[in-house]
Amino acid sequence: MDVRREKWDGRYATGDLPWDTGRFDANLATVIAEWGIAPCPVLELGCGTGSNAIWLAAAGFDVTAVDISALALAQATTRAAEAEVSVRFEEVDMHHGRLPKGPFGLVFDRGCFHSSDGPEEHALCVRNVHDSLGPQGLWLSLIGSTDSPPRDGGPPQLSAAQIVSYVEPLFEIRLLKATHFDSNQPEPPPAWACLMRKREDTA
């Protein structure tokens, strides 16, 4: 078992899941509504226990959701069945595995892209997302932000400049909004909501 898989499975095994509110993130619903994103095939990266995938499926999207953790996916599968929605869950390493075959109209991730390890893995993730999207495809990523006082723990943090440098070669940035992760914690972690459109004119 590789180290990354072991790390994430360990967190799901012990319930060390501060990000897991048990409900969809309001930033997702806001962007879908404000940008008029109609139901389409959607891929969620790092879906965890499935809250956002389930909300998307209930909203009429055709949802495929991946995670590196088999334990997370087992919980997500149970929750989707309880919610009586259909989601295809797959165990995939989004960096080093093969993403499900698209083309997708929308890719969504909450706190998965930002967990990439350094510039090379961020670039790999951006390339994989680009390849999975169809023409005009959109990617909404909720990303931990550096715009907060230094602290121990919490989500990885990227600056706006880092996000731009990673995604701009392959995506037009349509929205880069300072927000917070929807959270059950007293001080919700600051985040970026970054909505991107796939560039077609790339090698």
Ligand SMILES: C[S@@+](CC[C@H](N)C(=O)[O-])C[C@H]1O[C@@H](n2cnc3c(N)ncnc32)[C@H](O)[C@@H]1O
């Ligand atoms: C911070 S959690 C967020 C989970 C979920 N998106 C949510 O909001 O509840 C990050 C998730 O990404 C998954 N993950 C981390 N690296 C991954 C990779 N390389 N491929 C697929 N999933 C990954 C983890 O297992 C974990 O479920």
